[in-house]
Amino acid sequence: MSGRPFLQIPGPTNVPERVLRAMDRAVIDHRGPEFGQLVQGLLPDVAKIFKSERGKVVLYPSSGTGAWEAALVNTLAPGDRILAFNYGHFSAQFAEAARNLGFDVELVPLSWRRGLAGEQVAERLRGNRGQPFKAVLVVHNETSTGAVSDVKAIRAAIDAGHHEALLIVDTVSSLASIDYRMDEWGADLTLTGSQKGLMLPPGMALLCAGPRAIAAGERGGSPRNFFDWRPILKDNAAGFFPYTPATLLLFGLREALDMLFEEGLEHVFTRHTRLAEAVRKAVGAWELEILCEDQGAYSNSLTAVMMPDGLDSAEVIRIARERFGLDLGVGLSQIKGRVFRIGHLGALNELEVLATLGGVEMALREAGVPITLGSGVAAAQESFFGDASRALAGVPVEQPIAAR
Numbered sequence: 233m234s235g236r237p238f239l240q241i242p243g244p245t246n247v248p249e250r251v252l253r254a255m256d257r258a259v260i261d262h263r264g265p266e267f268g269q270l271v272q273g274l275l276p277d278v279a280k281i282f283k284s285e286r287g288k289v290v291l292y293p294s295s296g297t298g299a300w301e302a303a304l305v306n307t308l309a310p311g312d313r314i315l316a317f318n319y320g321h322f323s324a325q326f327a328e329a330a331r332n333l334g335f336d337v338e339l340v341p342l343s344w345r346r347g348l349a350g351e352q353v354a355e356r357l358r359g360n361r362g363q364p365f366k367a368v369l370v371v372h373n374e375t376s377t378g379a380v381s382d383v384k385a386i387r388a389a390i391d392a393g394h395h396e397a398l399l400i401v402d403t404v405s406s407l408a409s410i411d412y413r414m415d416e417w418g419a420d421l422t423l424t425g426s427q428k429g430l431m432l433p434p435g436m437a438l439l440c441a442g443p444r445a446i447a448a449g450e451r452g453g454s455p456r457n458f459f460d461w462r463p464i465l466k467d468n469a470a471g472f473f474p475y476t477p478a479t480l481l482l483f484g485l486r487e488a489l490d491m492l493f494e495e496g497l498e499h500v501f502t503r504h505t506r507l508a509e510a511v512r513k514a515v516g517a518w519e520l521e522i523l524c525e526d527q528g529a530y531s532n533s534l535t536a537v538m539m540p541d542g543l544d545s546a547e548v549i550r551i552a553r554e555r556f557g558l559d560l561g562v563g564l565s566q567i568k569g570r571v572f573r574i575g576h577l578g579a580l581n582e583l584e585v586l587a588t589l590g591g592v593e594m595a596l597r598e599a600g601v602p603i604t605l606g607s608g609v610a611a612a613q614e615s616f617f618g619d620a621s622r623a624l625a626g627v628p629v630e631q632p633i634a635a636r
C-alpha cells in the first residue's frame with residue numbers, strides 16, 4: 233500500500249524520522265569512550281521523564297514483560313506476599329508473571345471498566361489477615377481498557393495503613409504520554425518499555441528504582457542473573473554495562489529524549505490530552521460507548537471503543553487493515569471481539585488523528601455499524617477548534633485558529 237502506514241495500535245507507536253535517522257548509523261564499541269559518554273548523559277535524562285531525582289535508572293535489552301520480571305526479582309524473595317488487582321489484561325498478566333516467579337500473589341478481581349482507586353487498595357489492606365504484603369502492583373494506564381489509576385491515592389492508602397509494601401508501578405503505556413510523577417506520588421519502582429510514549433522501536437525495558445527498591449535489592453531479592461541490577465548500576469556509573477547493550481536503540485533514545493525536551497514534557501501531555509479528547513468526541517458522535525465508564529479515568533494514550541451487541545470488533549480491525557492500511561488494537565482476553573482500541577500516543581498530531589478517525593469510520597460502516605460518515609471526524613475537528621483544546625495548545629481563545 234502506498235503512503236504512510238497508520239500504526240494506530242496503543243503501541244508500538246510510529247517511530248519519528250528523527251529517531252530512525254539517529255539509529256541509522258554504524259554500531260560503536262560499547263566499551264569505548266564515546267559510548268560511555270552517551271550513557272552517562274542518558275541516564276539522568278531518563279530519570280527526568282520518570283520525574284524522579286531520587287531514583288536510579290536501569291535499562292535492559294528487553295520488552296515490558298522483562299521489565300516486570302526485573303522489578304520483581306530484584307526486590308522480592310520467593311514466597312513474599314504481593315497484592316495485585318485485576319482490572320484489565322495487563323494488570324492480570326503482571327500478577328501472573330509474579331505467580332510464575334514463585335511469589336505468593338493475591339489477585340483481587342475488579343471491574344474492567346475503571347481504573348484502580350486508592351479506596352480499593354485501602355479496603356483490601358484493612359482486611360488483610362495473613363502475612364504483610366511486601367509489594368503492591370499497579371498498572372498506571374491499563375492498555376487493554378483505556379483507564380488510568382490514581383497512583384498518588386494508592387500510595388496514600390498504603391501509608392495510611394502503615395504498610396511497608398513497595399509500590400511497583402507499570403507505566404508501559406503512560407510514560408511520556410500521560411503525566412506521571414514518581415517521586416511526588418511516592419512510587420518505589422517504576423517500569424516501562426521503549427515502544428510507546430518514548431517513540432522508539434520495541435526492544436528496551438526502562439526502570440527507575442527509588443531508594444527503598446534499591447535497598448530491598450541489596451538485602452535480598454530472588455535468584456537472578458541477567459536482570460540483577462546491582463552489577464548494572466555499578467558499571468553504569470562509568471557509562472557501561474555488564475552485557476552487550478542495544479547500542480543503536482540507545483542512540484534512538486538520545487534523540488527521542490531530545491525531542492521530548494524540545495517540545496517540553498508538559499506540552500507533550502497537553503498534546504495527548506487534546507488528541508484524546510478529540511477521539512472521545514468522535515466516539516460520542518458515532519453513538520458508540522467508551523469502555524472506561526469513569527470520565528475522570530479516561531486514558532489520554534488510547535481509547536477502547538465498545539461494539540454494538542452482535543458485532544465483532546475483529547471485523548472492523550480486519551477491514552481497517554486490509555482496505556485502508558490502518559492498524560487498530562484488538563480486544564484482549566475477556567473483551568476479545570467486544571472492543572477495538574485506537575492508539576493516540578507517541579509522535580502524533582491533529583491531522584493524523586483526523587485521518588485515523590476517517591479510516592475508523594469507513595471500517596465501521598463497512599462492518600455494518602450504523603454510523604454517519606464524517607460525524608466523528610467533524611466532532612474531532614470541532615474539538616480542536618474548541619476553547620478547551622485551544623487553551624491546552626496555548627492558542628489565545630479569542631485568536632482565530634488561522635493566525636496560529
Ligand SMILES: Cc1ncc(COP(=O)(O)O)c(C=O)c1O
Binds near residue numbers: 295373374376403404
Ligand atoms: C501496560 C502494559 N504493561 C506491560 C506490557 C507488556 O510489554 P511488552 O509487550 O513490551 O512485553 C504492555 C504491552 O503492551 C502494556 O501495555
